[in-house]
Amino acid sequence: QDPQSGGTLNFVAPYGSSFGTLDIHSTPATQDEFPAKAIHRSLYDWNSAEGKPELELATNVEVSDDGKVFTYTLRDAKFHDGKELTAGDIIYSYQRIAHPDNAFPGARYVSGVVGIDEFVDGSADSISGLKAIDDKTLEISYKEPVAEPGYELMRVNAAIYPEGAAEAADFQTSPVGLGPFKFVENIPGSRITVEKFEDFYEDGKPYLDKINIVLLDDASARDVAFRNQEIDVSVLGPSQYVAYQADDALKDNILEVAEVYTRHVGFNPDYEPFQKKEVRQAINHAINTDLIIERLVKNKAYRATGWLPISSPAYNKDAVPYAYDVEKAKQLLADAGYEDGIEFEITATQNESWGLTIVEAIIPMLADAGIRVTAKPVEASVLAEVVPAGDHQAFMWSNVSGPDPYATMKCFYSETTRAACNYWAFDNAEFDAVFDEATAEADPAKKTALLSQANDIVQEEAPSWFFNYNKAVMAYQPWLHGLQQNATELAIQNYEDLWIDDTAPDSRK
Amino acid sequence: MTPLLELKGLHVGIPARRGNVDIVTDVGFSILEGEAFGLVGESGSGKSLTALSLIRLLKKPLKVTAGQILFKGEDLRALSDREMRKLRGARIAMIFQEPMTALNPLKTVGRQIAEMFVLHQGKSWAEAERLAIGALADVQVPAPEERVRAYPFQMSGGMRQRVMIAIALACDPDLLIADEPTTALDVTVQDEVLKLIAQLCSARGTAVLLISHDLGVIANMCQRVGVMYSGRLVEERDTYDIFADPQHPYTKGLLGALPRLGSRHGEGGRQRLVDIDSLITDKASLLQEFYHEPRHKIRDPRVRAGGAA
Amino acid sequence: MKDMATAPLLDIRDLHVHFPVGGQFLSRNKRTLHAVAGVNLSLAEGECLSIVGESGCGKSTTALAVMGLQEPTSGDILFEGGSIIGADAPDRMARARIAQMVFQDPYASLNPRQTVWRSLAAPLRLHGTTAKSEIEDRIADILQKVDLRPEHAARYPHEFSGGQRQRIGIARALILNPRILMLDEPVSALDVSVRAQIINLLLDLQEELSLSFVMISHDLGVVEHMSDRVAVMYFGQIVELGPWSAIFANPTHPYTRKLIATIPDPDTVLHPDRKVTAHAAPEPPEGYRFHPETVGRPDVYAAPEPSELVEIEPGHFIRAQRR
Amino acid sequence: MRGFNFNLWVGGILTLVVICGAVFAPLLTSLDPVFDANLMNAELPPGREFWFGTDAQGRDIFTRVLYGAQISLTVGVVSQVINSVIGLTLGISAAYWGGWWDDLVNGLTNVMLAIPSLIFALAIMAILGPGLPSLLIALGLTNWSWTCRIARSSTLSLKGQGYVQAAQTLGYGDIRIMATQLLPNMVGPILVISTLGIGAAVLAEAALSFLGLGIRPPFPSWGSMLTNARELIVIAPWATIFPGLAIFITVLGFNLLGDGLRDYLDPHMRTREQ
Amino acid sequence: MLRFTIRRLLQMIPTIFAVALLIFVIFSVIPGSFASSLMSDGRTNADPETLARINAEFGLDKPVHVRFGEYIVGLVQFDLGTSFRFREPVTEVIGDRVWASLKLSVAAMVFAIVVGVPLGFIAALRPGSILDTATMVGAVSGLSMPQFWLGLLLMYFFALQLGWLPSFGYGGGDPLYLILPAITLGVTPLALLARTTRAGVLEIMNEDFIRTAHSKGMSNARVVRWHLMRNVMVLVVTTIGLQFGSMMGQAVVIEKLFAWPGIGLLLVDSVAIRDIPVVQGTILVIVVWFLVINTFVDIIYAAIDPRIKQT
Numbered sequence A: 001q002d003p004q005s006g007g008t009l010n011f012v013a014p015y016g017s018s019f020g021t022l023d024i025h026s027t028p029a030t031q032d033e034f035p036a037k038a039i040h041r042s043l044y045d046w047n048s049a050e051g052k053p054e055l056e057l058a059t060n061v062e063v064s065d066d067g068k069v070f071t072y073t074l075r076d077a078k079f080h081d082g083k084e085l086t087a088g089d090i091i092y093s094y095q096r097i098a099h100p101d102n103a104f105p106g107a108r109y110v111s112g113v114v115g116i117d118e119f120v121d122g123s124a125d126s127i128s129g130l131k132a133i134d135d136k137t138l139e140i141s142y143k144e145p146v147a148e149p150g151y152e153l154m155r156v157n158a159a160i161y162p163e164g165a166a167e168a169a170d171f172q173t174s175p176v177g178l179g180p181f182k183f184v185e186n187i188p189g190s191r192i193t194v195e196k197f198e199d200f201y202e203d204g205k206p207y208l209d210k211i212n213i214v215l216l217d218d219a220s221a222r223d224v225a226f227r228n229q230e231i232d233v234s235v236l237g238p239s240q241y242v243a244y245q246a247d248d249a250l251k252d253n254i255l256e257v258a259e260v261y262t263r264h265v266g267f268n269p270d271y272e273p274f275q276k277k278e279v280r281q282a283i284n285h286a287i288n289t290d291l292i293i294e295r296l297v298k299n300k301a302y303r304a305t306g307w308l309p310i311s312s313p314a315y316n317k318d319a320v321p322y323a324y325d326v327e328k329a330k331q332l333l334a335d336a337g338y339e340d341g342i343e344f345e346i347t348a349t350q351n352e353s354w355g356l357t358i359v360e361a362i363i364p365m366l367a368d369a370g371i372r373v374t375a376k377p378v379e380a381s382v383l384a385e386v387v388p389a390g391d392h393q394a395f396m397w398s399n400v401s402g403p404d405p406y407a408t409m410k411c412f413y414s415e416t417t418r419a420a421c422n423y424w425a426f427d428n429a430e431f432d433a434v435f436d437e438a439t440a441e442a443d444p445a446k447k448t449a450l451l452s453q454a455n456d457i458v459q460e461e462a463p464s465w466f467f468n469y470n471k472a473v474m475a476y477q478p479w480l481h482g483l484q485q486n487a488t489e490l491a492i493q494n495y496e497d498l499w500i501d502d503t504a505p506d507s508r509k
Numbered sequence B: 001m002t003p004l005l006e007l008k009g010l011h012v013g014i015p016a017r018r019g020n021v022d023i024v025t026d027v028g029f030s031i032l033e034g035e036a037f038g039l040v041g042e043s044g045s046g047k048s049l050t051a052l053s054l055i056r057l058l059k060k061p062l063k064v065t066a067g068q069i070l071f072k073g074e075d076l077r078a079l080s081d082r083e084m085r086k087l088r089g090a091r092i093a094m095i096f097q098e099p100m101t102a103l104n105p106l107k108t109v110g111r112q113i114a115e116m117f118v119l120h121q122g123k124s125w126a127e128a129e130r131l132a133i134g135a136l137a138d139v140q141v142p143a144p145e146e147r148v149r150a151y152p153f154q155m156s157g158g159m160r161q162r163v164m165i166a167i168a169l170a171c172d173p174d175l176l177i178a179d180e181p182t183t184a185l186d187v188t189v190q191d192e193v194l195k196l197i198a199q200l201c202s203a204r205g206t207a208v209l210l211i212s213h214d215l216g217v218i219a220n221m222c223q224r225v226g227v228m229y230s231g232r233l234v235e236e237r238d239t240y241d242i243f244a245d246p247q248h249p250y251t252k253g254l255l256g257a258l259p260r261l262g263s264r265h266g267e268g269g270r271q272r273l274v275d276i277d278s279l280i281t282d283k284a285s286l287l288q289e290f291y292h293e294p295r296h297k298i299r300d301p302r303v304r305a306g307g308a309a
Numbered sequence C: 001m002k003d004m005a006t007a008p009l010l011d012i013r014d015l016h017v018h019f020p021v022g023g024q025f026l027s028r029n030k031r032t033l034h035a036v037a038g039v040n041l042s043l044a045e046g047e048c049l050s051i052v053g054e055s056g057c058g059k060s061t062t063a064l065a066v067m068g069l070q071e072p073t074s075g076d077i078l079f080e081g082g083s084i085i086g087a088d089a090p091d092r093m094a095r096a097r098i099a100q101m102v103f104q105d106p107y108a109s110l111n112p113r114q115t116v117w118r119s120l121a122a123p124l125r126l127h128g129t130t131a132k133s134e135i136e137d138r139i140a141d142i143l144q145k146v147d148l149r150p151e152h153a154a155r156y157p158h159e160f161s162g163g164q165r166q167r168i169g170i171a172r173a174l175i176l177n178p179r180i181l182m183l184d185e186p187v188s189a190l191d192v193s194v195r196a197q198i199i200n201l202l203l204d205l206q207e208e209l210s211l212s213f214v215m216i217s218h219d220l221g222v223v224e225h226m227s228d229r230v231a232v233m234y235f236g237q238i239v240e241l242g243p244w245s246a247i248f249a250n251p252t253h254p255y256t257r258k259l260i261a262t263i264p265d266p267d268t269v270l271h272p273d274r275k276v277t278a279h280a281a282p283e284p285p286e287g288y289r290f291h292p293e294t295v296g297r298p299d300v301y302a303a304p305e306p307s308e309l310v311e312i313e314p315g316h317f318i319r320a321q322r323r
Numbered sequence D: 001m002r003g004f005n006f007n008l009w010v011g012g013i014l015t016l017v018v019i020c021g022a023v024f025a026p027l028l029t030s031l032d033p034v035f036d037a038n039l040m041n042a043e044l045p046p047g048r049e050f051w052f053g054t055d056a057q058g059r060d061i062f063t064r065v066l067y068g069a070q071i072s073l074t075v076g077v078v079s080q081v082i083n084s085v086i087g088l089t090l091g092i093s094a095a096y097w098g099g100w101w102d103d104l105v106n107g108l109t110n111v112m113l114a115i116p117s118l119i120f121a122l123a124i125m126a127i128l129g130p131g132l133p134s135l136l137i138a139l140g141l142t143n144w145s146w147t148c149r150i151a152r153s154s155t156l157s158l159k160g161q162g163y164v165q166a167a168q169t170l171g172y173g174d175i176r177i178m179a180t181q182l183l184p185n186m187v188g189p190i191l192v193i194s195t196l197g198i199g200a201a202v203l204a205e206a207a208l209s210f211l212g213l214g215i216r217p218p219f220p221s222w223g224s225m226l227t228n229a230r231e232l233i234v235i236a237p238w239a240t241i242f243p244g245l246a247i248f249i250t251v252l253g254f255n256l257l258g259d260g261l262r263d264y265l266d267p268h269m270r271t272r273e274q
Numbered sequence E: 001m002l003r004f005t006i007r008r009l010l011q012m013i014p015t016i017f018a019v020a021l022l023i024f025v026i027f028s029v030i031p032g033s034f035a036s037s038l039m040s041d042g043r044t045n046a047d048p049e050t051l052a053r054i055n056a057e058f059g060l061d062k063p064v065h066v067r068f069g070e071y072i073v074g075l076v077q078f079d080l081g082t083s084f085r086f087r088e089p090v091t092e093v094i095g096d097r098v099w100a101s102l103k104l105s106v107a108a109m110v111f112a113i114v115v116g117v118p119l120g121f122i123a124a125l126r127p128g129s130i131l132d133t134a135t136m137v138g139a140v141s142g143l144s145m146p147q148f149w150l151g152l153l154l155m156y157f158f159a160l161q162l163g164w165l166p167s168f169g170y171g172g173g174d175p176l177y178l179i180l181p182a183i184t185l186g187v188t189p190l191a192l193l194a195r196t197t198r199a200g201v202l203e204i205m206n207e208d209f210i211r212t213a214h215s216k217g218m219s220n221a222r223v224v225r226w227h228l229m230r231n232v233m234v235l236v237v238t239t240i241g242l243q244f245g246s247m248m249g250q251a252v253v254i255e256k257l258f259a260w261p262g263i264g265l266l267l268v269d270s271v272a273i274r275d276i277p278v279v280q281g282t283i284l285v286i287v288v289w290f291l292v293i294n295t296f297v298d299i300i301y302a303a304i305d306p307r308i309k310q311t
């Protein structure tokens, strides 16, 4: 079936009940990406089919031999206000992101560029590593060699604004970008509406005339709304996953993808029992992880072996997860000197996929092995504060583990601080050696192999109970086509590829 | 001469499947036109119930269980509710004890008086409110033109009771029932209000049924007195006779128990008062004994006009 | 009457009690109500002094001030010559043994959650009588004095009639053997028959225990029956004060006369000539006049105009203004 | 004559049933609400073995509802006791002593009334973190204003009563008067409002759970059971129906009991019995 | 009347300041921060430098008393600070949402009044009847249900099973979307109103002045119209005011359930992500709403009840 143009899409933004600012540079919230993805574009974009970043606003990039200088040839593209894209717009956008007055999350994407330090401390007005050779040619120089700048520059927080646009008083209320859709209206707390941008740089796209991005974070309400055909897509939780699979009318329109998140219970080595590897392994053995995934998570997840997820290029397909073996667990505990078992507290949020629901399920299992666990519920914002601070005995979280395996594994490097992302205060000489080697390695394939090896060490050391890699599941109405299997975040779609067919109800035409 | 109101064998009680529980038992008396009849008795003796049963305002579950209530020869118990309503307020009016609560706090007193004219005389509101000024003037409320717009809370107890009187007398009733109209008032105010009632009623020829437990009030106001005790009428006489020569032991006790002004003589020791309870050793026989005391004895009040103040 | 030369048992000197009224946040009509405006009274040992006057004239407030339940605005109250208010006043405990009070409403004056026994025993314990037998004796004794039976002690107030409650109230007031009893309308809430019993009881007790009474009432019949001396109060001030016989036989102040005249008296049926109003109104004393407004309503929010108590015959005072 | 007090009886019986369920939970079920979880039994419908079915964790809902009664009653009763203690202490002392203390308490009461208690509780829960002690504190600190008002107005009216004045003249100390003369005589209205308050606390627990700030799992609280099972409503409706019913019946019981007590204690309201 | 109104309005000020102080203190000791909430979904890794920068940008590194001082200075100029998340003045953020909340509250209250008051009246006129019993049992039941549970049931029934009404959201102002949330929110005040009205009618019926009215010879209907109605209204107006005033606070749960974009939803969200200026502002608005409504009720009260104005 060929794509057809026209129609309205009711897309859903499920991660909160409001959109924050429309200035996407300033917000790292996933929720804010839903409208931003329609309105804005970045230099790179994620290619879901191939699982890697690719050039978006440039037609070509030349990399210097030392891997430090990237020269981009920009494509012909127009902003919503009719302005032509130039290298100046990109430099403007990146300097805005990095500007010391702005506490923008994207600042670190350009923190490796030459001249950034002078810019940040105020001694320079511009970043010297960003150069416009001409209107359509941009040169970015890095301080160190960079394998793939796309992993960071594809982020929508690094979107390209027309030069000076953000200084306009009404930018907040009517943002301008390069994206396939123009901003139309924002009903705070309810929805944002965007409409087709006729001058979008890809021919024939976008297909849709209009998208309503509606806010709906309550799963039950979303369920009703989806069944009621009020929305065209819905992100499903485990129980709905089962219900939808069991429902003949719904089961054919479910999209699944292995996302790059690892769900786990991290152990804090400051808590004495966790200093023993045997204890950590014992916990991995004491939990019937497969059963939880099957019965509680309803198979809406993939069993985790080590840290790196299935969709990671460095994933070890042959790795075997810790087996469920209570006796072995008891044995390991005894070996570590804890014949009478241990007790500890897991700090977790209410989240049903990586929070208290799971903790509740492992409590009786661990009890069988003599491990007494209590749950300490916290709010998400508190979890994100206590974990980097190390104020816990153990924590349950879902952490990004891709798509870039190098950035991911770096978190286990002993020099990475806890406050950055080494939440386990992981410090293993063997690991460090392998990782140093990977850092120095220029050949991508070998680098990947080394990272895979490092991942195996992490698995063996068991700084966490490795639970699962998320399987993101989205239900969509039968008339919707063109959804992509985005492993970085399934709900974030390139709207320009979506289209609806004639079977759509009248309200979508 | 037919009496204005005649009660015969009135029983008030709570109807029950197995026999009624009577609270007021076999009460009978009559009131002549223009006469003031007093009802005394201790608290709970059934004075109020007797009065309320006359105008059918008893609250559930109380009911008149037997007897006749003849008003101008017509039995009120046989009237329909609608007919009774016409009579109520217009022909038989009532004033209650608590002037603080008997008036609607949210309406001007003028309005509350005017209601009577609208209800019973079919007047328009505008006209009725004008008449209300006159009614207020009749009860000697100063500056009635302004006072009609006042709310009850803006008036003293005595003023409010005057307003109640104005309401009661608005339609020139034949009978005014006043149930302890002054117990809540100060002595000096009580005196004024009582004088007002006496004066207005005698001017209009309205008969009064005055309920009180204050013998002094009854003595000053009424030509005849009925004494109630435990739901029964134990003595009913001319006022003078009852004070000069009480017959029933209860009445005697009542008079003896009262510390009366001017009853103390000399500097010497203070006498003890009569203790009724010690007189009444056997309540049942007390009631029995005087049960057949001649009642319904009607005398023309004008015959001994000098007897009362 | 007792010898007045020695210091009186109780001496109220120039008592003022003012209440702020309308004192709401940001409201402008804040005023001061002069509830008691300069009262002087003294009470002799074994005497019954009555205060009469219409509602709101400050009778209860005066009594409350004596009892220490109401802070006086100014003035002094002396017991046997020593001040019982202000800085060097005796504490609550000592004060409790000086004067006790019987309240008007027998229904509100007993704690419905306490048995009679507790109501009577608690003050005894508080004042140091701890022996159980002694407490029992005292309670039995006092109940008998007020004509109640010892077994009544186990009951709760709601199991008693109004008259019986008033007896309990009196028993409680007497349990600490106070010197003075304040009676705030002790019988006005009671039925005629019961009223007589309580009056008799009070008279008996006074003789038996040689108590001193301050009685507040607006029932002139009761006042005449019980008092040695009578004070007539009118809007915060005493307008006439004298032996009962003088007040009732020779009321001089216009307000007193009015008060007596308006009492509905059954005897007027029998003796219409005995009305006070039958006598000619007496003249004010030489050089004085009565306040022209004394029979209307003075402004209670202003301090009263200066006037003084003039002795017109021994022990008989009336309030008048100097001409 | 006193007729059948429908509210009091029905409320009393419902409350009694809930209390019995809580107290005798270990006798009524042999299972453990936390540790007897078997994921193989997850989401079984009600049947002979599991009367109310099982939840997503494979735990017996009947057992959890019974043990949940312990938690709900604890939440309701303890938080209400805290409320009553605060409200009574402040209300009685403010009215008794008056002056600046009264003004202060009044101001505080107004502030507490103006901030919706759910929002206040939400804030306290956010500070203390979810869990039973926090919940008790949050609900105990936020609902005393009505009790305080009632205590204050009762004290104001009782203060003028003869027996309170008598106690003062007999030499009783202030605290003793408050404790022996004032407090026992406002038991009626306080009991009524406390009974209603218990019901309200149970509801508030559910609302806070819904907002993500409830009790610490895995202990069964009805609110968290309801919230967690909400998404199962299509595939396992029993997991929501029974805890929901339990809340409903408990709160209904306390509300009826409160109404019944009010009717019983306040003769003015005894109109139903005509 | 004007003086009365102004005085009542001025009386609100100390309460507002006390509330401002209280919530400021509470939310300055709350764990978690806006910066930490940004990384709470684990999608980005912690970045201490950015966190520090964010905290500095919002002035969170200053001592509490300084911040409170600044807050109060802003408050008297009707400036509630700047939202962390929206990067807009809080007044604007709230302004965007407050209409939705108002709409919901008014609709719920209208529903509660239109149904509750007549029900209570009818029930009271025949006490003990089946209708009375049913109304009262219904009312207690309405008060005994978790609101979100009721909302969920309604949602499933009317939106999913019957398909009559949309299940969630604002619908850009389409009144159809208002029905379910308004009914859910209105149940509690409805039940309370029915009960108060009934109790009020029964209470007033026992008043002496009603007996006076009967003694004047009025029919029952007249007594109700001339003497009962207005006096009952005095009682009912208080309940209406209290309920209406606290409605914005109550609406939190309902707005969350129905994704109704009011300030209740904004509040819950903002607490979760620690957008403290918005939290403070929202609570303040809810409190001011409560105070204003109650002041307004007092004024109405004074208009109906002549006794009030005088004091």
Ligand SMILES: Nc1ncnc2c1ncn2[C@@H]1O[C@H](COP(=O)(O)OP(=O)(O)OP(=O)(O)O)[C@@H](O)[C@H]1O
Binding pocket: B023, B041, B042, B043, B044, B045, B046, B047, B048, B049, B050, B059, B060, B061, B062, B213
């Ligand atoms: N609704 C009722 N049900 C049962 N008994 C009642 C009811 N109303 C009044 N009574 C009783 O009827 C008796 C007579 O009451 P009534 O009001 O007539 O007395 P009263 O003589 O007017 O007394 P008071 O002087 O106190 O007004 C009292 O004992 C009272 O308890």
Ligand SMILES: Nc1ncnc2c1ncn2[C@@H]1O[C@H](COP(=O)(O)OP(=O)(O)OP(=O)(O)O)[C@@H](O)[C@H]1O
Binding pocket: C019, C020, C021, C033, C035, C053, C054, C055, C056, C057, C058, C059, C060, C061, C062, C218
């Ligand atoms: N606590 C108070 N606050 C304000 N005003 C008061 C207070 N107590 C008494 N008053 C006022 O003081 C005046 C005197 O009151 P008091 O109770 O002494 O009168 P009373 O002579 O005992 O009257 P009654 O015969 O009615 O008992 C009255 O106008 C009363 O309203």
Ligand SMILES: [Mg+2]
Binding pocket: B047, B048, B049, B179
């Ligand atoms: Mg009576």
Ligand SMILES: [Mg+2]
Binding pocket: C059, C060, C061, C184
């Ligand atoms: Mg008094």
